Amino acid sequence: MNMTHVYKCIVKFGHAGSGKYVARPIYIRAHNIAEAMDRAKRFRGVKKGNLFRTGASVLQINKEEEYLQ
Numbered sequence: 001m002n003m004t005h006v007y008k009c010i011v012k013f014g015h016a017g018s019g020k021y022v023a024r025p026i027y028i029r030a031h032n033i034a035e036a037m038d039r040a041k042r043f044r045g046v047k048k049g050n051l052f053r054t055g056a057s058v059l060q061i062n063k064e065e066e067y068l069q
Contacts, residue, residue: 002031003031004029004030004031005029005030005031005032005036005060005061006027006028006029006060006061007027007028007029007030007033007036007040007058007059007060007061008025008026008027008058008059008060008061009025009026009027009028009036009037009040009057009058009059010023010024010025010057010058011023011024011025011026011040011041011043011046011047012046012047013045013046013047014045014047015045021047026040026043026046027061028040028043033058033060036058037058040058
């Protein structure tokens with residue numbers, strides 16, 4: 001069975017150097033949290049680098065209603 005979950009990833013978007021960013025959520029469908037973190041990091045516009053420096057936070061969404069809001 002190919003079960004996926006929806007994860008809410010809070011990431012930093014930005015350009016032009018350190019300290020200039022906007023944190024915002026993106027929703028990723030993935031098999032596990034590690035895959036969600038990897039996909040979030042590759043999302044267009046997300047600041048690259050160490051996840052702890054870039055401020056990624058990944059939470060699993062348990063109910064589909066939370067994702068659709």
